[in-house]
Amino acid sequence: METESNKHNQTVNSNHRLAIFASGAGSNAAKIIDYFKHNTHITIALIVSNKKEAGVLKIAEQNNIPVLIIEKEQFFKGDAYINALNKSTITFIVLAGFLWKVPQQLITSFFNKIINIHPALLPKYGGKGMYGNFVHEAVIQNKEKESGITIHFVNEKYDDGKHIFQTTCNVDENDTPETLAKKIQLLEHQHFPEQIEKILTNNL
Numbered sequence: 196m197e198t199e200s201n202k203h204n205q206t207v208n209s210n211h212r213l214a215i216f217a218s219g220a221g222s223n224a225a226k227i228i229d230y231f232k233h234n235t236h237i238t239i240a241l242i243v244s245n246k247k248e249a250g251v252l253k254i255a256e257q258n259n260i261p262v263l264i265i266e267k268e269q270f271f272k273g274d275a276y277i278n279a280l281n282k283s284t285i286t287f288i289v290l291a292g293f294l295w296k297v298p299q300q301l302i303t304s305f306f307n308k309i310i311n312i313h314p315a316l317l318p319k320y321g322g323k324g325m326y327g328n329f330v331h332e333a334v335i336q337n338k339e340k341e342s343g344i345t346i347h348f349v350n351e352k353y354d355d356g357k358h359i360f361q362t363t364c365n366v367d368e369n370d371t372p373e374t375l376a377k378k379i380q381l382l383e384h385q386h387f388p389e390q391i392e393k394i395l396t397n398n399l
């Protein structure tokens with residue numbers, strides 16, 4: 196089957212094995228998995244989650260993707276699971292709804308190879324505690340006329356790394372955090388997989 200991703204296969208001349216870190220519903224993970232399903236150079240090799248009950252784990256199971264459940268202590272005070280990631284020969288990490296700060300060791304090990312998606316136009320509405328509906332509530336409270344998504348490299352601070360991609364949507368007077376969340380989710384699903392592919396293609 197011809198997919199969007201297949202069309203670009205010829206521009207990817209090396210192989211990538213992605214780990215998706217996600218602890219929520221996993222709708223972005225699902226879109227990414229689907230997008231790269233038939234890509235012979237980019238494989239979703241591992242789903243990493245700190246929540247045993249996360250929706251993303253079902254998606255991993257349905258797609259036969261191995262799962263790694265991580266624990267706080269080992270993540271922050273141990274080896275940040277670098278050995279496990281290396282064992283799975285992971286080359287790139289995508290955060291999609293992962294709320295823990297990424298430890299320095301992991302950032303150093305995967306320098307410029309960890310990206311995140313944030314549901315607002317950073318640098319506004321980022322940082323600790325700015326996730327999910329908290330973001331959309333703040334945007335509406337401040338009567339912003341637009342919001343959007345930011346895809347960025349991950350550094351040692353929350354939502355602070357170099358921006359890769361942003362796109363916007365209108366915030367209407369009658370928008371609620373829930374209606375805005377829907378608009379943002381649409382943007383995420385529409386752009387995240389494609390942006391990942393672009394980054395990997397440029398990285399090669």
Ligand code: GRF
Binds near residue numbers: 224293
């Ligand atoms: C997305 O809104 C993303 O921007 C944020 O966490 C959410 C994850 O949603 N970082 P899902 O689990 O992919 O549905």
